[in-house]
Amino acid sequence: MVRTISTLIGAAFVFVLALALFGTVKTTITEPTPESVEHVFHQEPADIHLASAGLFGKFDDRQVQRGFQVFKEVCSACHSLKYVHFRDLTKIGYSTAEVKAIADQWAIEQPSINPDTGEPATRKNVPSDPFPSPFANEIAARAANNNALPPDFSLITKAREDGPNYIHALITGYQNPPAALKREFPSFSTPPGLHYNPYFANLNIAMPPPLTADGQVTYVDGTKATKDQMARDVAAFLTWTAEPNLNARHAAGIAAILFILIFVFLAWGAYQNVWRDLKH
């Protein structure tokens, strides 16, 4: 009885799936899906081997500081960094006094309230402040950027597949559409105000190339600021903003794994000892 009922129910599901399968096969044959331009021309980012990658990875503080300089002088004109505070900069090697100065001299002031009138106002940043956003709100940001919204940078390397490599590839990946693309997909175009970039998901990105020339930033540590170097450094900085506790995590991880290995070894010994006289 159970067998009959279950067979009938099973047959119903299998039959409906067979119908669905027939439909899929038929559609595949009669209306094959055309290759999409994103599928053919999208490129995967190359590995930039940051110091923070790998099991024993640790941030290269000098590189992260250089990346911060690129962020400060280039990216921060449009991109916010709202979950990071000035005080966090002590973790990448800046002294408390330096952090105080960086906050005090930051180009954008912190939104505030005039203590006398209660009117909206701004004041100078202090280390306990988060990085102030370049735009008051999303509408202001879109209005200033051809209706595109520059994403917040606090988590950008974790919010994109293969984040650090993606940032580097995207910044250095601006180019003219390849000839093959125009041949294979004549309908594809890069509308005015957008820019062709094979590392961007739909190939046309609103952000204009942020790094246009070598030496755009003058590094205080004397490193030669090629476009590639600046892109690598800012990728390192954005890896740090997304995962500021990476050094501590890796260090704790090595200790934890060693500790657990000793535990497994002892547990195995105890197990052998308890069972030594008993076949099982």
Added chain:
Amino acid sequence: MSFPWAKHYEPKQPLMRWLDEKLPLPRLVYGAIGAGYPVPRNLNYFWNFGVLAGLALVVQIITGVTLAMHYASYSGGAFASVEAIMRDVNAGWFLRYAHANGASMFLLVVYIHIGRGLYYGSYKAPREMVWLLGVTIFLLMMATAFMGYVLPWGQMSFWGAQVITGFFSAIPLVGESIRIWLLGGFAPDNAALNRFFSLHYLLPFVIAGVIILHIWALHIPGSNNPTGVDVKGEQDTVPFHPYYTAKDGVGVGVFLLIFAALIFFSPNLLGHPDNYIEANPLSTPAHIVPEWYFLPFYAILKSFTADFILPAKLWGVLAMFGSILLLFFLPWLDTSPVRSANYRPKLRIALVVLLVDVLILGYVGGAEPIARNVIMGQIAAAYYFAHFLIILPWISRSEKPVALPHSITAAVLAKHGGTSPGHSALTTDDALTHNTALAN
């Protein structure tokens, strides 16, 4: 409880004697997971996974309760509060990564635990109630995991909630009203987030309660074992403590090793990048996928693309829920008196195919919906239902099992090459009669 030779708790300290008279809690623990629980001596490492699931639940409750002290269940601030935990709370990154990956570890060990039950026939008489309670725990876990994934209020949280609650709108006539009632609004928002948080905090304790029932029900017949043959006498069992506490210690160590590797070295491996973008009802992600542990069921849902009497969407939702609910009927779908698939050659093959099938469904659930993947998913979904509803019931009727060992001890001694006076494999018919008699 289980066997007459089970040791009884004998408190030696005056304080423990006093406690035993007033509240025999140590007696309960001794009988449940101590020396007072006789367990078959031939359990393999697959029997570690129940304890590991219990450990995973404890880890989830401890990390979860601590995270709740810092989390804000407010749609305007949930995402920021999670970032504050990650950046500013002492060891907050550890708590959150442990909790997020702990969910994956919990589901992983539970899947292996369920697979163990399927292979060794642990769902069969006399352990049907253990199995029914286990499937209940699994359903509660799925609900808890889903609601927990919504709490960080990232893009996948929001759109996952949108898709999952959308299932209810497939119900004819009242579906849309039910969806709105469940969400507390037309779309996931503050009301949904708050009730999900409330339930996400509540359900783990419900799970803990059902686990107590699960273990209670297990202790009446006692544990199954790899041969599936019943315990015949004291020589077949060992006390749970120290024998299996020691063996579980090794399992716990290996579990922690994998868990630590995930937390400390690849904490976002099983997550989706889009969940690091704050929820935005106006921007749909290119590719909405659930967490890995739901992918096979998601693939089943997506495989129903044809209307037949009912709309395709309703078929998909029925099939997705049905694919789990059918597990409740397993003890009655499989009528073979032999438990362990080691002695059931046809079932053994069918179960290996099922494992591959579920892995294919998992792949399809997360893959792009191109024709090749859709076709693979549809075939795999059909096999899933065919396995449980057609193949398994018919196999258990027609299959000729191979000879079962006479007893657990006989099986153990045979494995070690020795012979015991009582060791002789029974004929299949004898074994069947014997097992059936015991089962009834």
